[in-house]
Amino acid sequence: MNTVPPETNVVYLALGARRVRAAAAHTARLAADGHRVTLARTDDPAWDSVAVAPAVDVLPVRSAEEARRLARAAAVTYAGDAEALAAVYGLDTRLEPAAEPGRRTGPADLAVVTPWYPSPDDPFAGAFVRGSTSAVRDRFERISVLHTQSWYYPPGRLRGQLLGVAAERQAVRCGNAVVSDEPEGEITRVAVPTPAGGDYLAYGDEQTVALRAALPTGRIEAPVVHAHTGIMAGVVAARLARPDARLVVTEHSTFLAKVFAQPGARRRYAEMLDRADALLCVSGSLRDQLADFFPGHTDKLHVVPNAIDFDAFAQRPEPPKAPDRWLYLGRLMEHKGVLTLVDAFTALAAEEPELTLTLVGSGPLAGTIDERAAAAGLTGRITVRxxxxxxxxxxxxxxxxxxxHASRRETFGMTIVEALATGTPVLVALSEGPAETLAGLHESAGAVFEPTTDPAAIVAAYRQLKDRLARLDLPGARAALDARYGRVAVADQLLAAYSGGHEPGAPMAAPARRRIAGSPLPEATVRTARRVVRKLF
Known part of the structure; x- marks a missing residue:
């Protein structure tokens, strides 16, 4: 339920392009609760693929001044992205519908810190974090998931930083977190206005500042803290965990080389490792990579895979009779190999008229995929959802x-395991993670190929899959993977990592507390200069 009285005049501001799915979901919820809802949004192409509930009135907004006038006239205003927060700087607003708007995060026995978690904006993001948390749910009385959700905005120079400072202050002013209960525990979703562009030091700083502002004591009140991804949540947890807390960090990232190429990032990661008690890697290849970067910390590096709840994946009634309907699940990004997959499908389409390809996900290549499908005359056979x-x-x-799954760089390959949990065969590139995941199962699980940008390799693997489809041992593959990655097996490994106490490590300093009132200009000027210096040095 929502505490806003029924039939209230509600305005939801969505002035950017990065949180349109959240805006559609939240306005639909408000309308379903009986409110008169106006979605005030910009005319951006991002809305072309998002359905707005029929009961929601859509009002185009052309300027921040116009949005501000609407906010003043509404009984309740929600600011749903960084641009909206900046536009209503100083006004009374909310972030999203909540059953208990004033609720604060409680103490816990286990705190999970993560930049990714399923949410209305992206229901698939961070499913692996939810999986590991659910695996140990029965072992702790109180679990708190602290989701520092980036609300990205264009970084620019001074103009972008002005927007960021205003958005950050407004988020804190109106309560920058929403707390709710889910089956896996208490969820605190923290809005973190963040400059886009891959500045990982800035990501860690913004998430630290936002989470500290959201927590009642400014600390993570739990004796055990599990953070996911080192350069972001690991850094945040190392700064905000209690001095006596055991800190465990899981690394999932496929982009560590990119992270450590940034000045200062490797040093910051090392500081996080100094504070952490254990760093869990979801694959052996990822552990080896981190051991090369940080040879002095190899004693803290362990391999613990993602947890998969096999009981949550019903097996299909019968195996497929032909590998005609292809499915891709994941981000639509270059390193995921989605364009190579589309090109391979296109090469097969003429001789295999029954083939279809569905890509479920979001990302910068969505438009490119649609263009390639149209150019090949395959609109309707290649679809993006x-x-x-x-x-x-x-x-x-x-x-x-x-x-x-044609990803050229993957640390685990969770969707591969989930597919086999349902009895669905796979057509997979053997990058580092999937090569470990499918070890010993190539012949029983489907067909594999080396990571490639050559569509012909995928075409050849598909033909192998088609030839031996009836001979696959999908139940056997499922049983083997359950023994490796099932929630019981992984829960035992996580509990072992959580035990053992805490050896006091070097404390990790947090950024100075920031002002939440006054003109944003002085702080924006300092941030602009700092960003320039980081790029130069």
């Missing part, structure tokens, strides 16, 4: 015949 929640993955897999 928005991300779905974990609870919808099983049905999607049952509706298709094969999971196609």
């Amino acid at each position: 928005p991300p779905v929640g974990p609870e919808e993955v099983t049905a999607l897999l049952h509706e298709h015949d094969v999971l196609a």
Whole structure:
């Protein structure tokens, strides 16, 4: 339920392009609760693929001044992205509908810190974090998930930093967190206005400042803290965990080389490792990579995979009769190999008229995929759909015949395991993570190929899959993967990592507390100069 009285005049401001799915979901919820809802938004192409509830009135907004006038006239205003927060700087606003708007984060026995978690904006993001948290849910009385959700804005120079400072202050002013209960524990979703562009030092700083402002004591009140991804949540947890807390960090990232190429990032990661008690890597290849970067910390590095709840994935009634309906689940990004996959499909389409390819996800290549499909005359056979929640993955897999996964860089390959949990065969590139995940299962699980940008390699693997589809041992592959990655097996490994006490390490300093009132200009000027210096040095 929502505490806003029914039939209230509600305005929801969505002035950027990065949180349109959240805006659609939140306004639909408000309308369903009986409110008169106006979605005030810009005319951006991002809305072309998002459905707004029929009961929601859509009002185009052309300027921040116009948005501010609407906010003043409304009974309740929600500012749903960084641009909206900046536009209503100093006014009374909310972030998203909540059953208990004033609720604060409580103390916990286990705190989980993560930049990714399923949410209305992206129901698939961070499903692996939810999986590991759910695996140990029965072992702790109180679990607190602290989701520092980046609300990205264009960084620019001074103009971008002015927007960022105003958005950050407004988020804190109106309560920058929403707390709710989910089956895996208490969820605190913290709005973190963040400059886009991959500045990982800035990411860690913004998330630290926002989470500290959201927590009642400014500290993570738990004796055990589990952070996901070192340069972001690991850094945040190292700064905000209690001095006596045991800190465990799981690294999932496929982009560590990119992170450490940035000045200062490797040093900051090392400081996080000094404070951490254990760093868990989701694959052996990732552990080896980190051991090369930080040879002095190899004693803290361990391999603990992602946890998969096999019981949550119903097996399909019968195996597919032909590998005709391809499904891709994940981000639409270059290193995921989605364009190579589309090109391979295109090469097969003429001789295989029954083939279809569905790509479920979001990312910068969505438009490019649509353009390639249209150019090849395959619109309707190649389709892009928005991300779905974990609870919808099983049905999607049952509706298709094969999971196609051409990523050239992957630390684990969670969707591969989920597909085989349902009895769906896979067509997979053997990058580092999937090579470990599918070790010993190549012949029983589907067909594999080396990571490539050559569509012909995928075409050849598909033909192998088609030839031996009837000979696959999908139940055997499922049983083997359950023994490796099932929630019981992984829960035992996580609990071992959580035990052992805490050896006091070097404390990690947090950024200075920031002002939350006054003109944003002085602080924006300092941030602009700092950003320039980082790029130069």
